[in-house]
Amino acid sequence: MLIADVTSLAIAARIIANPISNVFQKRLASQSADPLFVIGATHGLLTIPCLLLVPWTAAAGPAFWANITISAALAVSGNVLLVYALRSGDLSMLGPINAYKAFVSLVLGIFLLGEVPTVSGLAGMVLILAGSVIVFATGTSGEVQVESGRTRMPGWARDPGVRFRFAALGLSATEAVFLKRALLASSPLTAFVFWSVLGLPIAAAAIAMLVRARVGQQTVFLRSQWRTYAWLALTTGIMQLTTLYTFGRLQVGPSLALFQLSSLISVFLGYRYFQEQHIRRRLLGAAVMVAGAAMIVGSKR
Secondary structure, eight states: OHHHHHHHHHHHHHHHHHHHHHHHHHHHHTTTOOHHHHHHHHHHHHHHHHHHHGGGSOOOOHHHHHHHHHHHHHHHHHHHHHHHHHHHSOHHHHGGGGGHHHHHHHHHHHHHSOOOOOHHHHHHHHHHHHHHHHHHTTSSOOSOOEETTEEOOOHHHHOHHHHHHHHHHHHHHHHHHHHHHHHHTSOHHHHHHHHHHHHHHHHHHHHHHHSGGGHHHHHHHHHHTHHHHHHHHHHHHHHHHHHHHHHHHSOHHHHHHHHTTHHHHHHHHHHHHHOOSOHHHHHHHHHHHHHHHHHHHHHHO
16 A cells, blocks of 8 residues: 555656656756756766765666666657757647657557557547647647648648657657666666766767867856756656656556656646647647547556
8 A cells, every 4th residue: 555655656746747847958948058968967966966875776787787878878868859849849739749658659569569459549549649639730830731732741740849859759768668677677766876877978978079169158057057957957856766666666658658647737837937828729639648648558458
């Protein structure tokens, strides 16, 4: 009973922490912060307390180190793309896209595992697609345009924020697999500590290659916005630690579907902090997508 209560609290904390961390990422990205530097600074701030926790981590073998290193690399790459997406797109439109993780897992199961979806699973896929139509119809141009006999892509498909968000989703969905493998070979605390620590040198190497000329400017900006960076690190840490704890109690698929409830919070926060429009319609679309993700999970049980 106690374990179930703690798991429920972890899921609730994760659902709340994820969109709040997105708010801080968008605030920084909307100013002069470089997305790669934002993620590097986040891992740097997380590394400080994590180094103090190293004595309490469990012994780990080669399988753990391989999986946690790959997971950290995917996390850095995916989160950088996410910050790029938040810089150029609405939080209330990009948040619901996360529901596609359940859709992707079902499609991959058909082709890679030979798992034929049930009626409930197919209905969930339809709901996710229907919900995305509702959300995307509120973008810059929801209509398909025809020009000179050629059909142009709808506005949302040409939106760089949407493209970055789908790319980030693919990386984060893959990261979840390696994170689960690392967790099976250790413990939630161990996986969290070394996910945080290993992300720093990976991000630092990328910064040295891609952002070297702007490191001084970015450092000055970090000092002026240190509170926002600190809150981002805190919410990111809570999100990742609760994710790992949930993965340790539940399968990855059901966990990811439960996390999609954060889409509704993302839509509200987009309205509250960034005055984004079409909120009622986006809330409806997000709710439909969440329902679809839940049906997909139910079809796998």
